[in-house]
Amino acid sequence: xxxVFLLLGGNLGDVRTTFRQARELINAGPGLIRKASxxxxxxxxxxxxxSLFLNQVLxxxxxxxxxxxxxxxxxxxxxxxxxxxxxxxxxxxxxxxILFFNDQVILTPKLEVPHxxxxxxxxxxxxxxxxxxxxxxxxxxxxxxxxLEACQDPMTVEKLDTADDTA
Numbered sequence: 001x002x003x004v005f006l007l008l009g010g011n012l013g014d015v016r017t018t019f020r021q022a023r024e025l026i027n028a029g030p031g032l033i034r035k036a037s038x039x040x041x042x043x044x045x046x047x048x049x050x051s052l053f054l055n056q057v058l059x060x061x062x063x064x065x066x067x068x069x070x071x072x073x074x075x076x077x078x079x080x081x082x083x084x085x086x087x088x089x090x091x092x093x094x095x096x097x098i099l100f101f102n103d104q105v106i107l108t109p110k111l112e113v114p115h116x117x118x119x120x121x122x123x124x125x126x127x128x129x130x131x132x133x134x135x136x137x138x139x140x141x142x143x144x145x146x147x148l149e150a151c152q153d154p155m156t157v158e159k160l161d162t163a164d165d166t167a
Contacts, residue, residue, distance in 0.1 A: 008056045012051070050091070
């Protein structure tokens with residue numbers, strides 16, 4: 001079995017419901033969710049948007065290889081109504097990123113793991129450090145707590161009361 005960490009993100013529509021549906025589809029398909037962070041609210045990163053984003057990190061156990069997992073997650077995004085604009089960062093109802101796949105370093109035209117901007121984004125590091133504070137980044141050798149402490153992202157990330165929004 002493989003241990004992967006996924007980041008859910010979205011800022012369009014009923015994001016809480018979309019996240020709940022995404023978690024259900026992940027459990028029914030590509031893997032079993034072992035841990036889920038709280039929900040976090042943040043400003044868009046890298047572009048302007050009218051509404052704030054919600055994010056959540058999931059620890060998932062899967063038997064899929066990285067390529068098959070990516071295809072399964074893209075299918076879930078599509079099933080939930082995601083439409084992608086090639087090369088454009090934009091508002092979206094759901095985005096599912098693979099942050100880590102075991103301790104592997106993967107660099108292909110379609111997949112880069114660990115996620116290449118993970119260490120730059122407070123909205124990723126805060127929920128990740130919540131559920132896996134001692135997890136080591138395979139390239140930097142730093143824990144998620146250390147990366148969060150060193151993160152220079154000035155964006156405000158607000159932890160929400162999410163007793164009903166975890167796996």
